[in-house]
Amino acid sequence: MKYLAVYLLHHTALQEYPSFPGQPADKTMNFSPPVSRDRIISTFPKCYNPQACLQMKDDWNTKAKMACQDRAARQQGYDRLKMSKAVVVGDLNVGKTCLINRFCKDVFERDYKATIGVDFEIERFEMSGLPFSLQIWDTAGQEKFKCIASAYYRGAQVIITVFDMADIKSLEHTQQWLSDALRENEPDSCFVFLVGTKKDLLSAEECQRTESDAIKIAAEMNAEFWAVSSKTGENIQEFFFRVAALAFEDSILKDLETGTSTAQIGDGSILDDKALEKAEEKPKKKSCC
Template sequence: MLETRSAVYKMMKNVAHEERQIKYWPPPFASDMTPYRERDFDGNVRKVCLSKSLVPRISKAIVLGDVAVGKTSLVNRFCHKLFDNNYKATIGVDFEVERFDVLGVPFNLQIWDTAGQERFKCIAASYYRGANIIVIVFDLGSLMSLSHSQQWLAEAERSNVGFYHIFLVGTKRDLLSNKVYEVIEKRAITVAKTINAEYWAVSSRTGDGVPELFARMASLSFNATIIRELQTSATEQITVGSDLVTLKNQKELPEKKKLKCNGCTV
């Protein structure tokens, strides 16, 4: 009889493909086009990864944008190394899960490819919740799609609270001359700064920039996830005068014993 194994156990035993093994910090598209200033994995993150005590982690990325900007082509290029000229509009949402090994720790990236058509917005919006990464996609050849970026981000933010990374991704780079692209890039960078997003320009047809983009997304999200967990589990320390006082999490404090005195409870 075959031994039944959990999905988590299988994921820990398997190893991600070589190109999905992240050992070094992936750089942004350009150093002046990102609000995320980390230059390497956090030191504490590296230490805990070396301990081999971490279980697999997972993050959720939602891909938003106008119809026909290339959202599905972007996801298919990364997940399946495919590009299809015969475009078919996404109905509702499509879902992919891609495995990475980040600093030796199994990491799954859920990628939710959402519909851009107005009639499917209500369906797609129900899947926005719990996003760790928001990817706003626009067509580099369409300034109209770029102008809708803030609207798409606002849609995603209605369903999400807390911290998440934001990416503004221009597609179809291969269709623009360098001269035209330079003009579009200036406008895109302005929008990216306005919505506090990291900017990328990619081509799903050629694959240029696509693996680097997703490696960057995975690394930023993994690093942030582990840091939050370490901060949550760590004890709090405050300085009182010249002394350093450690305050344990309230749930760790022992319950006060009730002392009875002459029939009274203190």
């Protein structure tokens, strides 16, 4: 039943997106609501701490910006399908689910049930005038669910490793979590973030000391570090905006590099116009009855 539940979640996510390019929208399958005002990103989000930043810039990549302006002018329908996948990994009880729920639902619950296997949320944005969706996969921190969760690491554009700032041991485990996630993906294909949660539990002195240790670990992981609080909401929106912006820009640049406009859903792809034309040209097999 657990595997069936995970399949149904994934299948539902695929159904939420419109029809293929060049085809009329299937109203029975397109349940996408409009982008809310607080999900519109017009300027490139800044990093949390310059010492822990891997992308030191104040604006979108020039090529990506020009491509966005061009697509916005042409109103290409398939841009509605553009989506990136982010997986959230880390020890049990470090606050992965609280982190996601605070951003996606703007709620904080002190008591919660441990994630069984995997779960996910889909957040829709408007990036530099274009629609974009981010799949955020919440994975279980329990050892017995690792074999299930690891299968959903594949096809990630972003890996978010989470630790509890009040539990230094969870920081020590983040490198192993990252190693497990990277094993399921192509080398150098993912943005990596190290996120410290429960910042509100630390004094200013403790926070500074923990951040210093985390920045060192982040450098070893080639990750960008953020400190957040799901309870107060501190840095939550800023962090996810940063994740979405980097993933979106990378997706645009990859399209320009390959010369395609294929929309990615995890590690799968939706056919572009040329692929559909070729498929339509193939002769249909005659039925035997």
